[in-house]
Amino acid sequence: MAPSKKAGKKGAAATPKKGGAAGKVAKADWKEGFKKKQVGVSDMTLLTTITNESINENLEKRWKNGEIYTYIGAVLISVNPFRDLGIYTDEVLPRYKGKNRLEVPPHVFAIAESAYYNMNAYHENQCVIISGESGAGKTEAAKRIMQYIAAVSGGQDNSIQEIKDMVLATNPLLESFGCAKTLRNNNSSRHGKYLEIMFNDHGEPIGAQITNYLLEKGRVVGQVENERNFHIFYQFTKAASDAQREAFGLQTPEAYAYTSMSNCLDVPGIDDAQDFSETINAMQVIGLSDYEQNEIFRMLAVILWLGNVQYAEKDDGNAEIADTSVTDFVGYLLEVDPALVQKALTIRTMETQRGGRRGSVYDVPLNPAQATSGRDALAKAIYNNLFEWIVSRINASMKPRQTTSQLIGILDIFGFEIFEDNSFEQLCINYVNEKLQQIFIELTLKTEQEEYVREQIKWTPIKYFNNKIVCDLIEERRPPGIFAALNDACATAHADPTAADNSFIQRTASLASNPHFEARGAQFLVKHYAGDVMYNVAGMTDKNKDLLVKDLLDLIGTSGNQFLQGLFPDRPDPNSKKRPPTASDRIKVSAGALVENLMRAQPSYIRTIKPNQNRSSTEYDTKAVLHQVKYLGLQENIRVRRAGFAYRNTFEKMVERFYLLSPATSYAGEYIWQGDAKSGCERILTDTGIAREEWQMGVTKAFIKNPETLFALETMRDRYWHNMAGRIQRAWRNYMRYKHECARRIQRFWKNNKESIEYAKIRDYGHQILAGRKERRRFSLLGYRRFMGDYLDINGKSALGEELIEACDLGRDKVTFSSRGQLLVSKLGRSSKPSPRFLVLTEKALYIAVTNAKDGQTFTTLERKINLVTIKSISMSNLRDDWLVLNLGPTEEGDPIISCVFKTELVTHMLKLTQGSINVVIGPIIDYNKKKEKKAQIKFIKDETVPRNDTYKSHTVHVPSGEPPNSQSYPMPKRKEGVVRPITQGKLLRKGGPSDKKPTASRPKPASQPLPGKSAVTPAVKPPAATSSTTASAAPRAPPPPPRGPVAPPPPPPEPDVDLYKAKYAFEGQEGEMTLKKDDIVELVEKDDNGWWLVKKDGVEGWAPHNYLELVPPKPKAAAPPPPPPPPPAAKRPTPAPPAAAAAAPKTGLQSVSADPSAKPVAVFPGMAAANGSAAPWKKTASAASSSNDITPAHSRPGSAAAPKPPPLAAKPKPAPPPPVASKPTVGAKPPVPSAPRPGGAAPKPKVGGVQKPGPVGGQLDLAAALAKRAQQIAHDQ
């Protein structure tokens, strides 16, 4: 009696209005909340007083209110309504699907659901035992269960649908052949039936089998007044086809003795013709061939015609056939010689026996009574065997098509019967009912209580009547019970039925010691659990013997009809000493087998009650119901149920079902508990936080007090899967986010380095040009050093740039290199001196420009333009000085002698532009043309006393030692440890993403264990018993906690409080980014400290620049202070920790050249975005990137592609850091131009003229600024 059912989802199905348009969805009605109030209590364990009367009262109240179902725990009580309540419709049925019985009103569907669910969930066979007296509604209940199971068990497969159809078709077929109208029930089952539906492990029906019990074959040859023969005879005689009528000489039912003698041909409410077509249809569904159907009807015709064989009494008292045309026709139907039919029906062959040996054989004519009984015996035998053949034929059709995992059995057996004349049939029927009551007592009362004792559960025994004594009275061998006495009587007086009956009466005397038996002459009384029944002995032994006489069997043996032969497969061997089994033997064996079968399955009970004997839908016969309530033992049932435990199961089964609910027993769906099943079970129940008084541990089983507790466990189990699905989804999303972020970083890194690599390539070319011939400045070798060319940002149209373009008349020529430098200027009569100049290199020429002051104004003018083709060679010293000479050959002005910190770069660009056609001469002395043909030299001398750079005086340059000539650039400095920004903050991915540095040592996956009772998964797994529960519980493992919290099932993770942000500006997002309209509200998903935040709008996630967003202040709480206004974007950025080089930048100008943090090409490493919160570098527009494939690649620092107003995505270059390289010439006391702020800064003096004063020391941009400017320029150009 497992009441277990999972808690299903609450279906909000509105009660459909009757007569509503089909297919229309009924509108939900608020009145649903006011559901019809249940009358009485729906579970009688809740009755305040437990008496038979109070039970009856409750049932009556409910029945009168149209509520025919009531529970006692898991036992369903059903009171026959005798009217259609409309409670088995297709609308009602789904309401029970997936629901536990407490969620929905009591119903036979709930029992079916419970059995089906338990079978699937616990992998246990189930059976539904339906008991009650005749007409109480057993067959109806059985059919509803089949209806429900067929409806809910899945399987679109043809063969599964076929099985379902067949199972349902067995009902009309077996009802036609096995049910009849009786005084008690218009559709009384005259046989018992146990239907087992087999399922595969998906819970789909794959086969079925019917076991038939004791057909009441006596009904074939005679019925009590106003009862009928089996339905099929009326169906057949009323509705047979003309062909059948022709073939079998078929008449209407009144023409046949067997169908008309009881004077009941029609039954109100039964349409035989309609039923006949259903029967034929069922035969088709089951797969009976036309031949088989034809032969079945032939047998029916044989029986009907046999019944019409009349005997006349001859003068000698012997019988003779009154009308041989009938026997002739029977012979024709049986395909035997008609003469043999006559003989077999009138004469019995006797054989004398002498001393156990066979003697002579002679014919004994029968008197009419004997002949009639022989005729009836033949008819009964044919029908009985035909019925059994049909059942086995059905079984053959429903043979399981796959391996059977589990089954559900449905037992619908004839109800307890008390007639005026009770004979052997009633004894058998009532005996089987006694056996069923035994099972009920065994399982619900006796075993239950015994189990509590055995399992050492605290228990106060409850008294009940155990009907075992009645079972013993009927079936016991020693001392012999009623069946044994009958068998003995049959054995001793086998020839004469009356003598045998008398012998039996004598034997019953010995039974009188049983208090449930009373011998009363030719009758005897048995006090059954359901009432006292007086049985008539007459004919009992003969019925028990149940043997067709040899003559009749021989007659069948001569038949040419194979079908008939097949109905009598094994004829008893007349020589056998062994007594053939009697009817009581057979019923005893099959009842025993049935009990055994049922005991192996988990039973559900339906106890049907008949409210009156008149099939009235209004009459409630209190006395009759009280009687049933008493004998069904409902009162005891309630008492035991109240005191007991609603559910119990072995520790192994419990663990198997619920191990997922404890982190100690499961990990990632695997069973990991190393202790035994009991300790595991206890751990689960403890961990789930179920109240301690709700469960008890027995010796082999765990007991759960209330079904609600079990349902709660089931709900938790359901939630487990739900939560796991959520986890997997979260992990997947996390992984996808991680993957995208990685991709972005790779792209960003590549984009940035693509340019950086280009610059570095030029630098490396510079190394090649020097070819280890010249000492190097230390800062030239820095890893960050790149040859970026346009240091004056002429291409970027800086103010100075514009000025130089104009001065040099560059037009649209692209500048490859620009820098400040110094030119050695010879003054007449005085020694030459370096003087500041601007050096601008285009594809064609090197321009040397100079700024001069005149009349308080400054003018930049082109001093000299040197076409690259005119340069014959370039000379440089072998020391680390900055001097170079362009050897032009004899010229008016002489060879220019230039000092420039970027001289190597200048040379490199010139060589690149001339395809290396210029020779680079390096040596300790530089030869040059002074003017025209005049040659001169500059000497270079190492002088460590020179503080910085070098000094020129009188053709001699003094310079301290530099780095060795063969020096290479230092490697790119490693980024500081610990700056790596974790790729994900999520719980499921390790900080910084998966890494091979720290293998997954922190969370070892616990070894999975075989479930108790199952074989081990791997040989390596320790047997569960090997470790004690204490060690197991202390096992150092930390599996993820599936259900959180001790009591409630783990709730799905709560939705975190999300911060809402408003878009301050519109933003046009690209792939992976969030396009924003001004004032859009978005949810913050993740803050990335690179300045980009992951936000969610309308369920879609994307990245957006954080400085475009402003926090929507949370809704004001009662006394909460007003939220602080969102800080301005700039203020939001805490002084970012600049990457290593950035920190160093302001200290010295030189350092800032090579290691400026915002010099994008070098700053980008995975996880290291612009520290100032500038836009992610991959923000650069595609066209900007594509336009950067010239020799001086465009910078990747993006300009804001967004609306003009919003803050730039990229950080602006910092204003005027300390001047970089050579910002202040060290040679010469006074800079050539006065120190002034950069263009755009506050000018100390009013500007005169069109040309702005060039930037002095700060005029030359540092690397990063140059790049940033250029990027902005590109963006602006677009």
Ligand SMILES: Nc1ncnc2c1ncn2[C@@H]1O[C@H](COP(=O)(O)OP(=O)(O)OP(=O)(O)O)[C@@H](O)[C@H]1O
């Ligand atoms: N739930 C029900 N709703 C409506 N009518 C019912 C219901 N149950 C039974 N009946 C009516 O009662 C009649 C008898 O029911 P049923 O044949 O199931 O009895 P039974 O217990 O199988 O009796 P028997 O032991 O004689 O076979 C049915 O034919 C039907 O008319």
Ligand SMILES: [Mg+2]
């Ligand atoms: Mg029935």
